[in-house]
Amino acid sequence: MTENRIKIALNFAATGILALFLWWAQDFLGGYSIQILNLIAVNIILAVSLNLIYGFTGMFSLGHAGFMAIGAYACSILIMTPGQKEMLFILQPAYPWVQNAQAPFLVAVIAGGVLAALVGLLVGAPLLRLGDDYLGIATLGFAEIVRVLANNIPRITNGALGFKGIPDYANIWWNFGWCLFTLYVIYRLINSNFGNTLMAIRDDEPAAKAMGINVFRYKLLSFTIGSFFAGIGGALLASLVSTIDPKMFLFTLTFNVLMIVVTGGLGSITGSVLASIAITILLEWLRFVENPIFLGDYELKGIPGMRMVVFSLALIIIILFRREGLMGMREFGWGRLLGLVHKRGEAK
């Protein structure tokens, strides 16, 4: 019991340290660094939600960009003022309910998540009967459909022009707040017996059925919860970058999240967090390979998109040499750390 208390205290302490760090960052780091911190938080939300679907429940889903788009559009429509929307919709006027809808940021983000979850539920019901690769292809198709719809319903989404000047409410506190909330919910789920049943479905579906688990229902549940957080991530991202259009939600967006999840380890929340941090920073840092490089007198011309090549290579190397990702299925836990400290203490 005391050990549990210590762990809870440590969790609070870690959250406090994170808050202190953010408070410090807000005042002392430049806008660029803060933007990277924000992206890290959003990427953690996206990666952990995809990990719940793919890593923990074993459903190969490539539909994340679709759910993000739904969350992003829903949230943006709700936080922009009617006046703003009137200015934006120059192709065709928005439907009155789109025009007049407005809600505070918190409500708008939740609405984005709930809408994505609802769509996840509707799409999942037929699709989750498919296995493995087929599910991957079908969900990929779903994401494309969302994007094409966004392009072609100008009275809701403003078509290919998308939205500009979305209010940038998503500051460091919102992003990390949602990030911690996501981590908490998914951690609780995974570490309960509910999480064990998801793991059971992933490892052996027939055996899970024989153990009395309604496999379809649990898959759908996991998929819907994952979609919810993908929608939340999309909503935050929209407010963070303040411009969205259908092109933003191409397959490459799903690929980025997938890359984080695979790199971190399928079935490890810790892995997803670490990989989100590492890959978000590296993606920014690697921009130098796209700039012209001077070697003495010789100038190497920068090639746009070069960092994605570097990343794809890195992903190939990871899959070749460390298929289970950075963390495999292991998790960081205070228990292990405390055990280490104890051992050290005894050794002395």
Add this chain to the structure above:
Amino acid sequence: MKRETVLETTKLTIRFGGLTAVDDFSIAIPAGSIVGLIGPNGAGKTTVFNVISGFYAPSEGRVIYNGRDITGMPPHEVCRAGIARTFQNIRLFGNGTVLQNVMVGCHVRQKTGWWQTVLCLPSSLREEKAVAEKSRDLLDVVGLAHLADEQSRSLPYGAQRRLEIARALATEPRFLLLDEPAAGMNPQETNDLMDFIRNIRERFELTILLIEHDMKVVMGVCENMWVLDYGETIAEGSPESIKANPKVIEAYLGEECAADADA
């Protein structure tokens, strides 16, 4: 004293396309008994298990469990109704720990939902704790308590079989289907297994139907048995009568040996 029937199949027939895997299979299993289903490879034994546990719907016939028609019910509902099974080729949740495997079995009897766990409601925390305790107790019963935190796929073969049984017991069944529990075990392990099967029958008030190739096990623990060959029931009765049945000997060893046995 006539014991009441717990599981009954009437004229069960299962066809896969043109192949009749099981034909006109009728059994009635008295409560509290240990009975066996034997037969050469490909006789349709596992198919019968798959029908009873809900994995296949029969082409014809019914499965009645405790007076309730469970024909065509999905596997998870069959399990909820009180029938648990093991698999011929062990199917553990390989990435989970030994304890987690058993906890998954407990899930079907859990009352609190997933969202209650997220909210950390006291009732759900209590239940989670009770589930872990119950699982540890079950591991104790099968003698795996010391391996609770090992990854299940790293266990030796015999231990994996016992873990599968513990997991099935965790669903609180009244009726247990064991598919070749002694497969791959050495004679010592087999002996232990026979005692173990009798023990869990007493302890959990089970009725057990087992498929087994090891005649020592079948003859040792079963009170009654059915013999399948090419989907047909060729014999039924006590171990002694089955041993002497020329049809059974023929199915297993061929016609000549049956003639020798007669002579």
